[in-house]
Amino acid sequence: MTGHRHPAGIRLTDLTLTHGRRAAVHHVSGRFAPGSLTAVVGPNGAGKTTLLRALAGLHKPESGTIAHEGSARIALLPQLAALDRAFPIACRDVVMQGLWPRLGAFRAASREDRALAEKALAAVGLSGFEDRPVGSLSAGQTQRLLFARLLVQDADILLLDEPFNAVDAKTSADLLRLVRDWHGEGRTVIAVLHDLDLVQREFPQTLMLARDAIAWGATDEALTAANRLKARMMAEAWDDAAETCERAA
Numbered sequence: 001m002t003g004h005r006h007p008a009g010i011r012l013t014d015l016t017l018t019h020g021r022r023a024a025v026h027h028v029s030g031r032f033a034p035g036s037l038t039a040v041v042g043p044n045g046a047g048k049t050t051l052l053r054a055l056a057g058l059h060k061p062e063s064g065t066i067a068h069e070g071s072a073r074i075a076l077l078p079q080l081a082a083l084d085r086a087f088p089i090a091c092r093d094v095v096m097q098g099l100w101p102r103l104g105a106f107r108a109a110s111r112e113d114r115a116l117a118e119k120a121l122a123a124v125g126l127s128g129f130e131d132r133p134v135g136s137l138s139a140g141q142t143q144r145l146l147f148a149r150l151l152v153q154d155a156d157i158l159l160l161d162e163p164f165n166a167v168d169a170k171t172s173a174d175l176l177r178l179v180r181d182w183h184g185e186g187r188t189v190i191a192v193l194h195d196l197d198l199v200q201r202e203f204p205q206t207l208m209l210a211r212d213a214i215a216w217g218a219t220d221e222a223l224t225a226a227n228r229l230k231a232r233m234m235a236e237a238w239d240d241a242a243e244t245c246e247r248a249a
């Protein structure tokens, strides 16, 4: 990790994201300020994962824009379930995937690269796991491994999709410490979370999503009972067969 950080913000303008003709994120505008630490919360199916994938450049907007302010170096922690744990790959190699943008497809990893991967494994408490196949890890160890891959990416914007899901309290606490460190270093962190107590305690900013942005700002103001009720009512009213609105068409 370097001490120097490049400020990185993201501005959304009237952003609509669809799957087929169905809107998953609907006319959302707002800004993730450089260096901010934001929780994205909302009911199941609210569009949180779709938004994160779009921020990572993996899902093209149907309409509206995602504009980067400053650095666009982004790293995504996908949901744990998205990792193919049956694939026979060693932990060191999973971490070194994070170096691919720098190494390219054809340059062999150097001794320094391998040392970097080992240092990242040590930082997440997985020293000695270098040659272990990923399929032999517990859920918590796998999440630690994915955090090690994030560490070597040295990104300015970190997108975390349910980073503490299915992991025990000790692992959560250790990984949360890394998130705090990233924030302290001036990186921009955006995390999808379901644990609202954790959000209240640790995340100064919150985007509450229910396809539309119900609230986006200081956590205390966003996580009100009234907003939570509104998000739940919108989720209950969703018609999954409905097509995207005319404005987005």
Ligand SMILES: Nc1ncnc2c1ncn2[C@@H]1O[C@H](COP(=O)(O)OP(=O)(O)OP(=O)(O)O)[C@@H](O)[C@H]1O
Binding pocket: 019, 020, 023, 024, 042, 043, 044, 045, 046, 047, 048, 049, 050, 051, 240
């Ligand atoms: N690949 C896909 N094809 C079709 N529809 C999809 C696809 N991925 C997501 N959707 C739909 O888009 C909507 C938003 O899904 P998304 O996964 O973004 O929600 P989420 O807020 O992350 O939900 P959860 O909290 O359950 O993870 C849902 O109605 C979902 O069924």
